[in-house]
C-alpha cells in the first residue's frame with residue numbers, strides 16, 4: 001500500500017483519502033513525499049477524537065504535517081456529504097487507502113462504498129484495500145484459520161465478508177474499480193517480509209483503478 005501511495009504521488013495525484021484511518025501514520029511517515037498534498041482521514045468520531053489527543057500529546061516528535069480529519073459514522077452519516085464539506089474536491093485524482101475494514105462489513109456495504117467512491121473520485125484515481133477469504137485447504141492450520149472469524153466474533157470484532165482472490169476482480173470491476181493487481185500472502189511475503197514472520201494466508205491486497213464508465217452494481 002505504501003509503494004502504491006508513493007507511485008501515485010510520483011505521478012502527481014492531487015489528494016489522499018484514508019478510509020477507516022484508525023491509527024494510520026502515513027501522513028507523518030510520508031510527510032516529505034506528501035508535501036502539500038491534502039490527506040483526508042475518515043473515521044468514526046470516537047476513534048478520530050482519541051487519535052487527535054494522542055497526536056497532540058506527541059506533537060513535538062512528529063513532522064508538522066496534519067491530516068484533515070473527517071468524522072463519519074458509516075451507520076448514520078453520508079460519506080460524500082461529509083467529505084465535500086471538509087474540502088474534498090470530487091473532480092480531482094485521488095489515492096484511496098481502505099485498509100483493515102472490508103472484512104468487518106457486509107458485501108452490500110463494500111459495494112455501496114466503492115460506488116460512492118467512484119462518484120466522488122476524479123478520473124485517474126486509484127484505491128488500495130485488503131481483503132479476507134476462507135482458505136479451503138483441509139490441513140490443521142487452514143482449519144484454525146477458518147475458525148478465526150468465529151473467535152473474533154467472541155471479541156466483538158466479527159469478520160463478516162470473505163471474497164476469494166479469484167473472484168475479487170469481477171466484484172470490484174462491477175463496482176467501478178477494476179483490479180490492476182491482486183497480491184496474495186505468498187507474493188507479499190516474497191516482496192516485504194525479511195524475517196521469520198508470516199502473512200496470514202487468508203489475507204490479500206488489491207490495487208484498483210477507477211473505471212471511466214458507470215459501475216454496473218450498486219447496493
Ligand SMILES: C[S@@+](CC[C@H](N)C(=O)[O-])C[C@H]1O[C@@H](n2cnc3c(N)ncnc32)[C@H](O)[C@@H]1O
Nearest residue numbers: 020021022023043044047072073074075099100
Ligand atoms: C480495524 S480498524 C482499521 C484501522 C486502520 N485502517 C488500520 O489498518 O490499522 C477499523 C476502523 O474502522 C473504524 N470504524 C468502525 N466502525 C465505524 C463506523 N461505524 N463508522 C466509521 N468508522 C468506523 C474504526 O474506528 C477503525 O478506525
